[in-house]
Amino acid sequence: MFSFLTNPLKHSCSLLSVILSLILAGISPVLAQVPKSLDSLETYVRTHTPTDTNYVIALNELGNQLTRKKADYDRADSVLHLAESIARRLNFGRGMYRANTNMGSNYYLSNRPQQTLESLRKAHTIAEAYKLDTRTIARALTNLGTAYRNAHQFEKSIEVYLRSLRMQEQYNLQPRNEDTYNGIGLALKDMHRTQEAISYFKQALTLNQALKNAYGIAICEQNIGKCYDDLEQPAKALSYYKSARSHAREAESELLQSDILVNTGLALRKAKRFDEARQAIEQALVISRKQENQSAMATDYFNLGQVYEEQKDYKLAERYMKQALSLANALDDKPKIAIYTQGLANLYGGMKDFQQAYVYQLERNQEIDSTTTVRTNxxxxxxxxxxxxxxxxxxxxxxxxxxxxxxxxxxxxxxxxxxxxxxxxxxxxxxxxxxxxxxxxxxxxxxxxxxxxxxxxxxxxxxxxxxxxxxxxxxxxxxxxxxxxxxxxxxxxxxxxxxxxxxxxxxxxxxxNPGNDSLHRIALRLQEYAQPLMEAKGIRFHFTVDPALANFLVSMEKRRNLYLIGKEGITNLIKYSQASEASVRFEQKDQQVRVLIEDNGQGFVQAQYSLRTGQTSMQQRAKAMGGSLEVRSAPKQGTRLVVTTFIN
CATH class of the missing domain: 1.20.120 (Four Helix Bundle (Hemerythrin (Met), subunit A))
Known part of the structure; x- marks a missing residue:
């Protein structure tokens, strides 16, 4: 349904397949009696009495157009709430469904993930309660999957998307909903499973090509381009961006063209083609100004500043980055404020103006949690x-x-x-x-x-x-x-x-320090080491300690060996596993302590275990403290490391 950009420096309003989803959201009855242009809709709702379903349909279409053509999110929200209220009074289930779907679109594009999720959950509930057609219910599931993805609940998102696909297959709905494939692709991309994501994007592209849907084709091509960008294949990425822009022009979507231009500029900057990168981003800025979209303008200014910084034109870089920060402050967009202050700190570091660099670094550190402070210039x-x-x-x-x-x-x-x-x-x-x-x-x-x-x-x-x-x-x-x-x-x-x-x-x-003699203190030390590394890698991390271990003391040498084995195991997990989930457990049984480090990563062939992981050193440390070390792993099945030693 909706696009969600993973790169915070790109437009937050790429729209993906918002428009197509809303067109197909299902308001077939008497639509011919309702005007379609924005001006005609404004006149219609002003001159008609809100007493029938046609009025609800007109309000829904007006709210949709205010969102996607004007980016007037506040007014669109008011119009859509009015549409929902009248539809409820008329017991018009499809109108209520459409109003909540459009509200989800509006909240999505104005970066309100929780409200997006609530609206699309409600839309799905209404579709089932009013027994709307199977295609509409399947589409409601697709939209809900997008809302979960937008809230960074990627596994839940894929689960809901697959429910939609199974429904489409069970009832042989033709053509298949290309947004479902797009959504799964985006969730996989967010989980860094890029090759799998490309496969789903290409299936969505095939469906859009069959429908001759220029807008949908542009969305899919842009998503494939971003995947190749992530895979460091700029030539392929630029090829897809070029085709995507051509289809966006055919669809007459300026916002989508702007989004594609920004992605093109970023890819060209990576390829050190700075003049072309600057031209692409400047074209995007022209569209953002025309649309009066301040969030997009801030993104464009910052990206322009970074291009000038690469060219060592520090004056222009400083000017554009400050314009970006000023707009972000006006919008109170905290994620962008953090990114732009960091960018200015790096810029002043490159200019050897360390006083200003330090000032902006302090500002940056105030914008983020202390456990996720990013290294600067x-x-x-x-x-x-x-x-x-x-x-x-x-x-x-x-x-x-x-x-x-x-x-x-x-x-x-x-x-x-x-x-x-x-x-x-x-x-x-x-x-x-x-x-x-x-x-x-x-x-x-x-x-x-x-x-x-x-x-x-x-x-x-x-x-x-x-x-x-x-x-x-x-x-x-x-x-x-x-x-x-x-x-x-x-x-x-x-x-x-x-x-x-x-x-x-x-x-x-x-x-x-004798104050660290307990096993509980060793566990806390390892947790302090592991937690920020796991968060930086986006790994869901679980750390548990048997409370009984707080009563056991160990010698300085055993404490050192146990800590260093655990640290080495965690470091290897971070460097090589490519896991999405990991855990560390301290367990006590009889007079022994066991430390288990597990992940769901890519694993390895144990016979080919690399010396770079320090396994020999860990085995020696385990032996030195009278314990044992066991490593179990297989390709695609994760890794399990178990250290066992006597407590006394």
Missing amino acids: AEVQRLITKYETEKKEAQIKLLRQEAQLRQQETQRTRLLLIGSVLLLLLVGVASAWLLNRSKLRRLEEAHRLRQQIAHDLHDEVGSTLSSISMLSGHTDTLLSQNKPESAQKMVQKIYTDARQILESVDEIIWTI
């Missing part, structure tokens, strides 16, 4: 990293001071013990021997701890610091040779290495 992040590094250095300094104090306290304790031994020598040599033995064990433990910290700092930090030192010297050389782009890459590498050092030091501090 390398130079801007360098400012933040510098602060974080100084904070970690202060923590390390404090740790060293505490170690020195403990050493001094140990020395004082030694003197006191020696004095005590001398004083108590007469009491008994046995007591003195026991005290010395206890003291020696504590000193040995302290010595082993210091050795472990020194070893970890050398392995985790030493080599990386050396790398940073070498890269810093190379960066100075590149700058002196007037090679800023190469220097920028060196700075990015320095930033990555510095972040790695911070993470390593943080893990060392966490490992030696």
Whole structure:
């Protein structure tokens, strides 16, 4: 039914097959008595008395045209609510169905997903309650599937779409509803199952071609083009966009032409054909201005700014991006505000105006949840990293001071013990021997701890610091040779290495902290590591811990090995699984703890398990703590990793 663009920088009103769905929504009776043009409809509803079904039909058609031709969403909403009210009074089921379907279209295009879902759910209920024809009920299901997709409930969306398809097949409805195939394709595309999506889009294209429906053909071709764009095949994408635009012109849909032009511009920008990209987006902007569609204008301005940024024309880039942000603020469009402030932060970073970059970065961070903060331009992040590094250095300094104090306290304790031994020598040599033995064990433990910290700092930090030192010297050389782009890459590498050092030091501090001795603390640490990574990848994540584990303590070495195995397993899942759902469970049985990491991803052939996943290292760590590691996987059947070890 409706199109939903997954790229927030593209138009939010691509319409997809809105128009065709509404035309076929089913108002066959006495339609000839109702005018069809917008002006005639305005006159009709103004001059006729709202007493019959024709008036409801006219109101529905007027609301539909106000939505798709004028983008006057507020007035369309009022007209359609009036149509529903009169239809209910007349007990005109088809009119009520049509009003709610058109309201769903209106809410969809004005970016109100919850209201879209409510209206289309109601439309489906009305269609069944009034026993409307089977084709209308199947179409209502298709529309409802689109509403679920718009609300990001992709699995539910596909389930409802397939119900519609089964109904069409059961009753042999001909021709099949091409919007159903389009909807399944869009849901699959949103789930990153791009090749499957193309298959459904092509089935929808075949149906539209049979109907000679230029608008529907344009929609399908644009969707296929976007899939090839996602697959990094720009030549194929541009070919489909070109054909789609031709059919959109044939259908006389300016809004659809504008949408296709924006997608064309983005593909051309990817292909570094900046002049052509700019021309395509400027043509889209002309249409957006003509339609007075401020949301679309904001999108066009921002995309133009990004093209100019690629060409290093920073003045024009700044101008257009600020225009985009101004419009987004006027519309209070929070997702776009977040995107545009991030874009300006990146732009000022490229301009070496780090003060402005930092200002916009702070604005961006206020617009999004702290767990999903996106990494900005390398130079801007360098400012933040510098602060974080100084904070970690202060923590390390404090740790060293505490170690020195403990050493001094140990020395004082030694003197006191020696004095005590001398004083108590007469009491008994046995007591003195026991005290010395206890003291020696504590000193040995302290010595082993210091050795472990020194070893970890050398392995985790030493080599990386050396790398940073070498890269810093190379960066100075590149700058002196007037090679800023190469220097920028060196700075990015320095930033990555510095972040790695911070993470390593943080893990060392966490490992030696006696407050983290419980299994429950290990579980919380892994959850803190995994949650933002899963969210960034769009993976539904479930994390459960047996409450009984809060009562069990483990040694520092076992705690470190268990955490690192879990971290490695989660990292592999994020990098290679391509999963949509994953879980981590901590379970306790008898005197053993089991950690299970599972996903529904692409799996692998275990005999060909790659060394890059660190399986050998994980096996060694499991063996070192007296436990075991089991990995089960098969192609297309996900992966299951189980770590088992004794608690004591």
